[in-house]
Amino acid sequence: MEMRDQILTSAQRLVQQRGFNGFSYADIAAEVGIRKASLHHHFPTKTDLGLALIEVYSGQLNSALFNISGSSLSANEKLAAYIALYRSSLEAERMCLGGMLASEALTLDATMLPSLKRFFNRNIEWLTEILAEGNLQQLFVLNGSAANHARMLLSALQGALLIARATGDREAFEQTASSLMTGLTRKG
Amino acid sequence: MEMRDQILTSAQRLVQQRGFNGFSYADIAAEVGIRKASLHHHFPTKTDLGLALIEVYSGQLNSALFNISGSSLSANEKLAAYIALYRSSLEAERMCLGGMLASEALTLDATMLPSLKRFFNRNIEWLTEILAEGNLQQLFVLNGSAANHARMLLSALQGALLIARATGDREAFEQTASSLMTGLTRKG
DNA sequence: GCTTGACATCCTACTGCTAGGTAGGCTATG
DNA sequence: CATAGCCTACCTAGCAGTAGGATGTCAAGC
DSSP: OHHHHHHHHHHHHHHHHHOTTSOOHHHHHHHHTSOHHHHHHHOSSHHHHHHHHHHHHHHHHHHHHHHHHTSOOOHHHHHHHHHHHHHHHHHTTOOOHHHHHHHTGGGSOGGGHHHHHHHHHHHHHHHHHHHHHHHHTTOOOOSSOHHHHHHHHHHHHHHHHHHHHHHTOHHHHHHHHHHHHHHHHSOO | OHHHHHHHHHHHHHHHHHOGGGOOHHHHHHHHTSOHHHHHHHOSSHHHHHHHHHHHHHHHHHHHHHHHHHSOOOHHHHHHHHHHHHHHHHHTTOOOHHHHHHHTGGGSOGGGHHHHHHHHHHHHHHHHHHHHHHHHTTOOOOSSOHHHHHHHHHHHHHHHHHHHHHHTOHHHHHHHHHHHHHHHHSOO
16 A cells, blocks of 8 residues: 555645646656556546545544644644644645645536535534634634634635745735734633 | 637636636637637737736726725725625636636746735735724724734635635635624724 | 466556647738 | 738647556465
């Protein structure tokens, strides 16, 4: 399974940086050191590869969220840790894989869309939990319901990553992140 | 100049829906009813077309912002009118052209990036004005500086459009929009 | 222990198609 | 007569995907 993992790792980077329509099997082949045709043994079609990528990426997300949830951090700090995931992407000049695929949604095989939707829902679900926790502890002041605020946070972080990466302005990301934290932690 | 405008209109829709890497000259040719080769008379390279699209789109934005600014609407309503621009895109299953190009930034000819950056800066500049206006009138409670809050609003709306379009969940957009308004207008 | 056959993994070579872009010619307008 | 605008025909390069063969591994059967 080592080659399969190498392929997935390479493809993941390519999708996050260049988009699903922005790379080819030839790019992966050159990186992992096998021939283009051999890739089709592991992933018969590009859609198969795409589906596997969403699964892998969702798994990575779940691990990260599980670690944060299980830590002894405050709700503030848990949210900061979540934001740090996006910061890491930005530093690697990568979009969130979900966000990248979302931008290409109308060109993707429709079989990928349900997985993509689940990915976003998982983010919202987790954020909602953290917000509810912080709200209970009176650390957060929410705008509307926890779920609505969670959706807004997800959108804002995806957008901040999108824009900061394209403009090469990392400070812009930090300013949005800080605005999001301020908006939550200010006492009403 | 009628054909040139038809080409731009067609290309704009294609970029907003499918991305700059998601359509070809053949797609445009089929839509506007001339041959592929003839398109190169109007826009020698695809990058030329891309640059023209950003100019046109920035012009459309400036008109819209000018109209909103010059109206007698309250700062609240001006912001709502800005949000409505994104809602219109969503209803047409289109991304913001700037946001779409941003996602593909690493695959674009570098000559397009400065125009793209100016596009985002123009949005932030305008939003900052409106926020400052609303703050002066004590309609808004800002998180941090007006500029930071403006960046956050832009990011959140881009992200909300991105996600809602991909998941087909218009309600998600409305919830983010309402969370953004609540976060601004609530009295501290 | 050795053979046999199934299956995994990789290869070379290729297909059919689409991409952006070019060459050069026709026609109409000013 | 020049130029704008469009055409047919073509080029090279790249795309996802396929055909069919070489090599290797590993387990079943004797």
